[in-house]
Amino acid sequence: MATIEQFAQRQTQPQERSYRTPPHNLEAEQALLGAILINNDAFDRVSDFLRSEHFVEEIHRRIFEVAGSLIRAGKLATPVTLKTFLGEHDLGGVTVPQYLARLASEATTIINAYDYGRSVYDLAMRRELISIGEDVVNVAFDAPVDSSPRDQIEEAERRLYQIAEAGRYDGGFQRFSEALKVAVDMAARAYEREGSLSGIATGLTDLDRYMGGLQASDLVILAGRPGMGKSALATNIAFNVAKAYQGRTRADGAIEAANGGVVGFFTLEMSAEQLATRIIAEQSGVASYKIRRGDITEGDFHRVADAVRDMQQIPFYIDQTGGVAIAQLTARARRLKRQRGLDLLVVDYIQLLSGSKSRTENRVQELTEVTTGLKALAKELNVPILACSQLSRQVEQRDDKRPLLSDLRESGSIEQDADVVLFIYREEYYLKNKEPRPGTEEHINWMAQMENAHGRAEVIIAKQRHGPTGTVELQFDAEVTRFSTIAREDKIAEIR
Template structure:
């Protein structure tokens, strides 16, 4: 027993005495090169940030220099002196004279990228060591409230953040960095056709209202059964995956310049049923005929060609039922790491399980799930589209158009979502109001109303945090479970003329 205690104490001493990996010389060389030649900064800005420096004084020098260079101002020992002469850490190193020594000792700007990569890699190693100690410490504490499965998910989340961002905890960021990110998003939208800041859904009027699907947004798509929630979600997913094109992004990295890689969690339907829906839309063969195999030769040929085209589409389906929100997040992270991920669909929210069985009450469970989905959107920096059921109170009203209060367990859904949309097809309700054949006048009026409503659907935007609310009209072809852009009366002439 004493031997074990001695061994543990010795291990702790060795660990504490262990010097965290770093290179003060590399940091000095890099800063010196930047202060001597500001153009060097552009070559290293995509590799490192102030948070990667081991010496906190070096981190502050880099941050001030970066802020000045971003504003097209000179960053030199003389100009930085005014900003840093009261810095206590710099005083210990010799005050503003240290800045001059850094610039004077810089050998060459030729190797700056190598120095930057070295500083970044050493910072990641330090984070890994810290994370390893933290995981080991938590695992050693046998606590009833901390399940091993939860610890694995948490460890995976932290490691994912580290692999993506170079830091396990991002913490606070300067306003300058946040403003730069906002300007970059606006610039990308300005340059892109159609002026979309987000990923295009392939439905023009919807894109115009939403500005596309924005990164880190949680979008709720709700509706009563048979309104076409899943159909609209699969249409959007297929449109995004079909348009996928990879290329260089503004920050210099590679990624989706059009469309995107799509993840689809289908908790209600099997992957095969979902694929059949997508194939029905793409091949224009009714889904019930696909299920029965009842197709003409021409239809079967279209079906096979559509299947070949879809093979290359980056649309990934997971049909595991009753997934806990923690597992859903872990699988989304894994997909992003292995194949990339630009948009995530969840069909549907009420079928996701909370992470812990200890959650009391259905409202609290749904709250945990919506908060988890919003956390996935922010962590993976992607739009998450979650489908949701509506309560039966819609059916009791004269006007069947849904509203925010119709959301089941609505408080948390309404609060956590950035966008709430409702799918509504009046044709569905009108069809059930068919009068008896003996009442010819009522039948004539009913048929007239049905003709006006036939093939039309509405997407009602009930909440949008960054844009307008309102209604988007879409076309709906029930045979192919397909939503599309609706030709307006003033566009009819151009459409007929073939424009």
């Protein structure tokens, strides 16, 4: 053991130092590498989370990297097979073959290989945290003129979450019984929840019957042409979820949603004030244009005041930053989840999101990065993400203007990444622009069509991984931009 001890001592105490050395454990690195060299099965116990860069010593990084390459190629990794790939290293008078031989000869078991690997990984994470902290300090001292503190905070958050997720050692295969337990727990929560839904209720009963509510980790795309009301529908759903929120305390002391949920809303097109005015109009029944102009009666004012008072405490959080990048959106969503909780994230709308600034690809590739990022975020936070999307103009060229999946702008990535695709369609919008000359038979037929279409909207479920596709009719009050379930006796038969 003398040679390895001398090597470790030389590495940890090369000279008297007046500063702290980053945390490391050479003995753990040596013990792990020795275990791998005597039994290559030890590599499989750590390879899903441990990387060569997690080792503090350069020679240890090379040994782990070369051993891994050999093992993955189906070859044997031993001191004999490794030495020809490692080259020359300054090991304080010890040759590379001698060092490999001592590592193998002094390793006695692979039982603790996983624990050694965890130790090496955890110390690497601590060194990375120190590095991030140093960068935060240095950038804050010497920040360029065009760099804002907010940008630095978001970059630090991105790096922190990156190291948190990149090498987690709690992944891998799980027993099917564990998956069964999760499925049964989900069914139990659905039984307890109002409406017996497995997901979060949208507040629109007929839509919930088709979808079972908004499911955790799903990316739901809500698309439509301008004027169809996609932003209004997204706002209605978001507010319904927040208004229905009821929290309960779990056994571990954390608070979770028993009904409804905490909502985060990225409004990239409207301001927070415009969004708030829409919601006030919807809840009070007073038209938003009247609220903006102050053209309201005393009775209207009291209704607005009552609606605002009822909405004061709901868990609804708005981010109105325009032109936000997907990386910034991800960092802010994680922060909201950590600080306030998060059960539903709404993005209005995805074509206003940008990809990473370093990328120079075309818009289709940039949007692919956006939709892939949103789907990954939904899985990571385990919440549904409802994202609005524009439709291409080719809808207008058809006689039947009901949207199809192919009408999605840059549809490949959106259709591929989405778990659910909803289209909003209002025939009334198109009929208004086709009024024939009054007094003609065509005008009489047109008036009949307008009467049938007035206040009606269709939500077309064009794709759904977990359930049926179809069309749901909703009531739409354009004056207060409110969607609601149609009150009728011939309710949609319950879907089983």
